[in-house]
Amino acid sequence: MGTVIMHSVASVDGFIADANDDVGPLHEWYFNGDVPLTEAGDEEYDHSGSGSAIKVSRASAEYVRPMWESIGAIVMGRHLFDLVNGWEGRPPAGDHVVVVSHRPKPEGWHPEASYHFVDDVTAAIGKAQELAGDRVVSVxxxxVGGQILAAGLVDEVAMDVVPVVFGSGKRYFGSITGQHLLEEPDVVVQGDRVLHLKYKVRR
Incomplete structure (x- = not known):
């Protein structure tokens, strides 16, 4: 089975959005460079709705590009799915998406897309690993990510830390409780207005 990596952009104080789901400046580094994230071009990854092409610094591209290319499946919560309408059936990376939700997929929603709805985080990881094979499962x-970490199903934690303090909002680890130890960061990459970090979860 492939590695399960919990991954998102976060503020220095550990928030992935404010209380209204606004990401503010968290994603600005996706547009402040001159290197596209794919060899084929950058438009396919533009899910911002801004019409801007995603181009990052060279350091960020060298880190993010192979990570995105390694992803076979993404696991997301229903809240994010509803916010972005499931990226209209075109995830930013990977071929499959597993949505943790007690509600089924919206009727008639992009039937061609490999999106699977399950109501349990353990089942979600199992389904995602089945779909991804040896490739990475990105959470x-x-x-939902915090619940998956608490269940002991996350192998690595990756954070793209942006130099901004939110003060409050949606936490990177959700409402997780208890102590969860990580190893020393095995990846530290400084981009332009972003610091890429990756930690293995201590077993």
Whole structure:
């Protein structure tokens, strides 16, 4: 089975959005460079709705590009799915998406897309690993990501830390409780207005 990596952009104080789900400046580094994230071009990854093409610094591209290319499946919560309408059936990375939700997929919603709705985080990781094979399973941070970490199902934690303090909002680890130890960061990459960090979860 592939590695399960919990991954999102976060503020220095550990928030992935404010209380109204506004990401503010957290994603600005996706547009402040001159290197596209794919060899084919950058428009396919533009899910911002801004019409801007995603281009990052060279340091960020060298880190993010192979990470995104390694992803086979994404696990996300229903709240994020509803916010972005499931990226209109075109996830930013990987071929499959598993949505943790007690509600089924909206009727008639992009039937061609490989999106699977399950109501349990353990089942979600199992389904995602089945779909991804040997490739990475990427877990979006937030409430669902925190639940998956608490269940002992996350192998690595990756954070793209942006130099801004939110003070309050949606936490990277959701409402997780208890102590969870990580190893020393095995990846530290300084981009332009972002610091890429990756930690293995201590077993």
């Amino acid at each position: 979006n941070a937030g409430e």
